[in-house]
Amino acid sequence: MQTKSRVQDYFDQIPDSLLLLIFNKLADARSLGRCSAVSKRFNSLVPLVHDLFVKIDRVVPVDGDCDFASLSSPKPSNIFAHLLKLILLTILRPFHHLLSTNGRNKPLFPQVSHHSPSRVLKNFTQVHNLRIELPAGDVGKEDGVFLKWRAEFGSTLQNCIVLGGTRIEHESTSSVNLQGSVEEDNGSLPESFYTNGGLKLRVIWAISSLLAASARHYLLHQIVKEHTTLRSLVLTDADGQGTLTMGVEQLKEFREKQLAPSASSNRTQVPATKMKLRYAPYLELRERMGVQGATLIVIKPVGEGTSCGYSSSKREMEALSCGAFDGPFQAAVKALAKRRTYLLEMNGF
Amino acid sequence: MAKMIKLVSGDGAEFEVEEEVAFQSKIIKDIVADADDVIPLPTVSSKVLIQVIEYCRKHAAVNSFPLSPSSSAAAAASSSSSISYSKPVSDPALRAWDNEFVKLNNSSLFDIVIAANYLDIEELVDLVLETVADRIKGKQAQEIRRQFNIENDFTPEEEEALRRENSWAFQNN
Numbered sequence: 001m002q003t004k005s006r007v008q009d010y011f012d013q014i015p016d017s018l019l020l021l022i023f024n025k026l027a028d029a030r031s032l033g034r035c036s037a038v039s040k041r042f043n044s045l046v047p048l049v050h051d052l053f054v055k056i057d058r059v060v061p062v063d064g065d066c067d068f069a070s071l072s073s074p075k076p077s078n079i080f081a082h083l084l085k086l087i088l089l090t091i092l093r094p095f096h097h098l099l100s101t102n103g104r105n106k107p108l109f110p111q112v113s114h115h116s117p118s119r120v121l122k123n124f125t126q127v128h129n130l131r132i133e134l135p136a137g138d139v140g141k142e143d144g145v146f147l148k149w150r151a152e153f154g155s156t157l158q159n160c161i162v163l164g165g166t167r168i169e170h171e172s173t174s175s176v177n178l179q180g181s182v183e184e185d186n187g188s189l190p191e192s193f194y195t196n197g198g199l200k201l202r203v204i205w206a207i208s209s210l211l212a213a214s215a216r217h218y219l220l221h222q223i224v225k226e227h228t229t230l231r232s233l234v235l236t237d238a239d240g241q242g243t244l245t246m247g248v249e250q251l252k253e254f255r256e257k258q259l260a261p262s263a264s265s266n267r268t269q270v271p272a273t274k275m276k277l278r279y280a281p282y283l284e285l286r287e288r289m290g291v292q293g294a295t296l297i298v299i300k301p302v303g304e305g306t307s308c309g310y311s312s313s314k315r316e317m318e319a320l321s322c323g324a325f326d327g328p329f330q331a332a333v334k335a336l337a338k339r340r341t342y343l344l345e346m347n348g349f
Numbered sequence: 350m351a352k353m354i355k356l357v358s359g360d361g362a363e364f365e366v367e368e369e370v371a372f373q374s375k376i377i378k379d380i381v382a383d384a385d386d387v388i389p390l391p392t393v394s395s396k397v398l399i400q401v402i403e404y405c406r407k408h409a410a411v412n413s414f415p416l417s418p419s420s421s422a423a424a425a426a427s428s429s430s431s432i433s434y435s436k437p438v439s440d441p442a443l444r445a446w447d448n449e450f451v452k453l454n455n456s457s458l459f460d461i462v463i464a465a466n467y468l469d470i471e472e473l474v475d476l477v478l479e480t481v482a483d484r485i486k487g488k489q490a491q492e493i494r495r496q497f498n499i500e501n502d503f504t505p506e507e508e509e510a511l512r513r514e515n516s517w518a519f520q521n522n
């Protein structure tokens with residue numbers, strides 16, 4: 001029998017512009033990689049996509065050199081990092097797992113099927129919007145505790161919003177033991193917040209989020225340098241815990257300024273920061289679900305925003321925090337924003 | 350009394366549609382502005398035109414009412430800065446209807462997208478291309494070729510080199 005007369009290639013009917021649009025909607029790097037082996041036409045168009053999504057399969061800690069970033073091999077023992085770890089460990093023994101995940105002294109090596117993201121991205125020359133998804137959140141946590149952070153970076157931290165608390169489901173509000181009254185509008189922190197470790201825990205949340213964010217930021221340097229067409233970069237994780245974003249101006253700054261590694265050289269140095277903390281002992285998010293010990297922490301480097309008037313930077317903060325998270329978390333942020341603010345300052349690390 | 354526009358398909362069948370339905374197509378909107386109510390569409394068959402009109406009818410009803418503040422905020426929030434002709438459809442009922450609408454074989458889908466592209470109906474083009482992208486996602490190169498009748502114009506050596514270079518794409522995890 002003769003070879004089957006080939007039915008027309010469906011894609012022959014559509015112009016390159018539409019095919020490219022399909023690839024942009026596809027966005028998934030692995031699928032696009034396969035497309036580039038389908039035909040010469042596909043092969044020529046795949047490198048031109050503007051929107052790209054890279055899903056990281058695993059993150060592997062390695063010793064010594066790795067080709068992912070131009071890291072010098074990590075310093076064996078850094079006094080400051082040790083001290084910080086010791087102080088935090090002694091105060092917060094139950095939370096030590098927060099610092100030990102991924103063996104924080106070691107550089108992290110994210111992989112897509114045993115290859116680095118840089119390698120994967122080599123094929124794409126016109127990426128404007130890049131989204132990378134890590135397999136999991138970086139901060140270990142206990143049952144019921146949720147922690148979400150969203151950070152913006154340029155060459156260094158620009159802001160970070162942290163939302164945390166203990167999520168609880170319940171049959172009816174009356175069965176829940178509320179710390180303090182439900183609506184304390186003077187917003188003052190109850191005594192219990194200080195005495196039962198509440199403040200320390202929140203500081204740990206803030207530090208953990210900043211550690212995670214600065215580690216991710218450091219990983220991105222090579223990618224940002226190599227892809228000058230980038231306009232937006234978002235690094236999230238499959239747990240939906242942490243989001244790092246960079247826009248056009250921020251990317252430009254990152255590319256141009258010298259990278260400032262921290263002493264342990266696997267993350268960017270976190271500058272000295274001012275934190276605005278808001279707390280509610282209990283928040284009802286929706287029917288049958290509330291948050292205990294809900295906390296909103298807005299973190300900014302010292303010195304930023306001081307040139308603006310107080311009221312405009314306050315409005316800016318409100319807008320920033322309200323846009324940070326979706327769904328019920330956005331409602332939590334809005335509720336917390338009304339609370340009294342407590343100021344903390346922290347050194348860089 | 351709604352103003353009616355007459356569309357004539359490639360095989361000569363005539364279809365009368367309300368103006369607002371026909372105006373989902375920017376091309377038709379422009380032509381009618383030049384005072385012509387009978388619009389011949391020689392490249393569009395009746396079968397495809399019927400489907401396109403069905404889509405336009407459904408979406409005309411939605412587009413004539415401005416989005417409520419909450420849904421427009423949701424639409425704005427969910428559309429990132431990615432390339433897309435139009436904002437994603439935020440009404441879940443309409444989205445469900447759209448998903449049913451595109452449950453067609455590839456042949457029909459491509460006929461529709463070509464017509465929609467010709468008529469400049471952005472949302473419909475977007476919807477179909479999104480559907481095609483979903484049908485490509487997760488498949489191996491050979492499957493993609495088979496599904497869309499694409500000819501493999503690489504030599505075996507070229508293909509081997511490509512697979513080696515992009516090995517990260519071809520492993521299943």
